[in-house]
Amino acid sequence: MSNDEIDDTPQPLLSHLIELRQRLLWAVGAFFVAFLFCFFFAKQIFNLLVIPFKWAVSWAGLEGRQIELIYTAPQEFFFTQIKIAMFGGLLIAFPVIASQIYKFVAPGLYKNERSAFLPFLIASPILFLIGAALVYFFFIPMVLWFFLSMEQTGEGGQVAIELLPKVSEYLSLIMTLIFAFGLVFQLPVVTTLMARAGLVTAEGLAKKRKYAIVGAFIAAAVLTPPDPASQIGLAIPTILLYEIAIYAARRVERSRARRKQSDDADSDTGESAAETPSS
Template sequence: MSADDDQDDIDASKAPLMDHLVELRRRLLWSLLAVGAAFILCFAFAKQIYNLLLWPYRWAAGVNTPIEMIYTAPQEFFFTEMKLALFGAVFIAFPVIASQLYMFVAPGLYKNERRAFLPFLAATPVLFLLGAALVYFLAMPLAMTFFLSMQQSGEDGVKIALTAKVSEYLSLIMTLILAFGVCFQLPVVLTLLARAGIITADWLRKYRRHAIMVMVVIAAVLTPPDPISQLALWIPTILLYELSILAVSMAEKKRDQAKEADEDDKSDE
């Protein structure tokens, strides 16, 4: 496919501003409908979803240990369920939202750019799920084990026991899932920046120490103030940074090979 053919594809897809706005409204409408349908479904099963999110707490406290949680305002648990339903709705509807976004921007991309963009579109939810799984099976149980270890069983006549609020527990696990899910997008973001020519693998290697310090700060801000959960975010993020360097290096090699092939074609002509 020549550059002229690609330019013809883009020229053929050009439309007046009003047509673009109508198309944007249509894509937003489909995304909102997907979120709304998923919200209704998640709200119908909000209690079951919340109980599922309590399993990291159970693993920390002991599977057979009864868990008692409270809410201190009449409407608190209702709004907690709504927040949970919205969180689950966006999570479930993400493939629809991403596909609508892609269909909106795809007409303005070259064909080779569309082919290059699709793998990143597919990798985004997979990496987010990996981050969420790390929270569910590792970071959250470790964090709850740390918090539960602070309880006192009648020492010096003082008994201190954790009775968590439903809203605060949900906020904690949602914050961790979002933090890990966003941090796990690092390879996608850096590889896209490399494809755009903004960064290089050598640049990432040069500023590796600076990146590590930034990761330490991010882990300290986004996670609870215990070293276990902070390390649970910091270590995978460093590994993802190293994976990003490898991905950027591969992207640079492909770009150089494509340039050499174009130069060979021009020389043959």
């Protein structure tokens, strides 16, 4: 059997279902363990997520201000910790979940398809973490600084208006931005896979660039809070990643063209050898 062939040994449906159950048990088990770990340290994790708020307060020139977050329902902070555990558990368990999905699908792929798929399996979480880091270290402080600038002091007979975020809403803001940026940073991976499958071309992506720019701003308006800072902050990286996706698609097409030329040359050589009369 060639290395490029699928392992097409017939297997009963029951064996596939048993393997699927085993993969699901490993994935669910990894998530459950990670969930318990994150729930045990939920308050510490939440304190880490509050650090960008402290940076925003510093940027706003309010260094002496004490950071306060509130919850208005007895169960609110408990369910916030549940969300933290689920969010953190999913991130921690993702390598195990992705590996189990790959192990279940891999036997049905050609060897060259498996070798081509693995780099994307590694690149996907790395790009997601880059997007999450960009949110944590830059965009969350910038967004909160924008909201803090709307506060009103009680000087001159004015009513004092101070930002006191609820724990659930603060976590929702961070999770929304992290997921939005994490998904946007998957654009080169998705586009490259589609280019390898022949679903898109670099020329087609380049022609649709103006629509992609408009779509980036529309997606940013939907996925981010209603402030220009976060919307522009998501739209610009999206446009840059679209350009990277076009470049990646061009590389895929060049690689495919070189491989086709090599195969044609080998085929011509084989035909010439077959036509040469034996002495």
